[in-house]
Amino acid sequence: MSTSPESSIGIFDSGIGGLTVVKAVRKALPRENIIYFGDTARVPYGIKSVETVRQYALQITDFLLKKNVKLVLIACNTVSAAAHEEVKTRCGKIPALGVIEAGSRAAVEAGGKSIGVIGTLATIGSGAYDKSLTALDPGIRVFSRACPMLVPLAEEGWTDNEIATLTLQTYLSDLKGKNLDSLILGCTHYPLFRDGIAEILNGTTTRIIDSADSIARMATELLESKNMMNSEGSRQGSFECYVSDKPQRFQQLAERFMGEKINRIEIVNLI
Numbered sequence: 200m201s202t203s204p205e206s207s208i209g210i211f212d213s214g215i216g217g218l219t220v221v222k223a224v225r226k227a228l229p230r231e232n233i234i235y236f237g238d239t240a241r242v243p244y245g246i247k248s249v250e251t252v253r254q255y256a257l258q259i260t261d262f263l264l265k266k267n268v269k270l271v272l273i274a275c276n277t278v279s280a281a282a283h284e285e286v287k288t289r290c291g292k293i294p295a296l297g298v299i300e301a302g303s304r305a306a307v308e309a310g311g312k313s314i315g316v317i318g319t320l321a322t323i324g325s326g327a328y329d330k331s332l333t334a335l336d337p338g339i340r341v342f343s344r345a346c347p348m349l350v351p352l353a354e355e356g357w358t359d360n361e362i363a364t365l366t367l368q369t370y371l372s373d374l375k376g377k378n379l380d381s382l383i384l385g386c387t388h389y390p391l392f393r394d395g396i397a398e399i400l401n402g403t404t405t406r407i408i409d410s411a412d413s414i415a416r417m418a419t420e421l422l423e424s425k426n427m428m429n430s431e432g433s434r435q436g437s438f439e440c441y442v443s444d445k446p447q448r449f450q451q452l453a454e455r456f457m458g459e460k461i462n463r464i465e466i467v468n469l470i
C-alpha cells in the first residue's frame with residue numbers, strides 16, 4: 200500500500216516520554232494525523248541490552264508500517280542510539296528520523312563548545328551523542344551523565360515532588376559546575392522534569408535543549424520537501440494511541456501531560 204499526504208506520522212517510545220515529541224509535532228503540524236505507540240509493557244528500555252532494544256524497536260516499526268505511516272519518528276533516544284540504522288532499513292522508502300540527530304543539531308545551532316548530555320544508561324553508554332555532536336563540530340566538548348532513576352519517576356508521574364528534586368540534584372550537581380553552554384535532555388522522558396532542571400541550573404547561563412522541537416522542525420522540512428504535508432481541510436489531525444500494557448494508567452498520565460482528552464487508546468500485543 201502506498202502512502203499519501205493523508206497518511207499518519209508514526210511516533211514511538213518505550214512509554215510516555217515520546218509524548219513530549221507528539222506535543223511538539225502537534226504544535227508544528229496541527230493537521231497531521233498521528234499514531235503513537237508507547238511500549239508500556241517493557242519500559243524502561245534504558246537498562247536493557249542493545250540487542251533487546253533493537254528487537255523491540257523493529258517490532259514497533261513493523262506495527263507502524265502496517266498502519267501505513269508516511270514518516271516514523273523515533274521519539275526515544277535509547278532506540279535512536281541502539282537501532283536507528285536498523286529502523287531506517289526496515290522502513291525502506293518511508294523516512295525515519297531520530298531524536299539524537301535532532302537534539303545534537305539543536306545544541307550546535309544554539310552555539311557554544313561545552314555541551315552536557317543527560318540520558319539513560321544505554322544512551323550515555325553508547326557514546327551516540329559524543330559521536331553525533333563532534334561530527335557536527337569537532338571542537339565540542341561533551342560532558343555526559345546517565346540518570347537512570349528519572350524514567351521510572353516519570354512513568355509514576357512523580358516529576359515535581361521532593362523525591363524528583365533530590366534525584367535531580369544528585370544527578371546534576373557535577374554538571375552544574377562545568378559551566379556548560381547547553382544541556383541536552385537526551386531522553387524524551389526528561390522534559391517532564393524541565394522546571395526542576397531549570398531550577399537547578401538557575402544562576403548559570405546553560406541553555407536547556409529538548410530534541411522535541413528540533414525533530415518537529417526536521418519532520419516539517421522533510422514533509423514539505425516531499426510534498427507530503429496533510430493539507431486536507433482545516434481540522435486538527437487525529438491522534439491514535441497504542442500501548443503494550445495498562446492503557447488506563449498511561450491514559451491518566453498522558454492526558455495530564457498533553458492537557459487534552461485522548462479518545463482512542465488501545466492495547467496491542469506485539470509478541
Ligand code: DGL
Binds near residue numbers: 217246350385
Ligand atoms: N524515553 C526514552 C529515551 O529517550 C526511553 C527511556 C527508557 O525507557 O529507559 O531514551
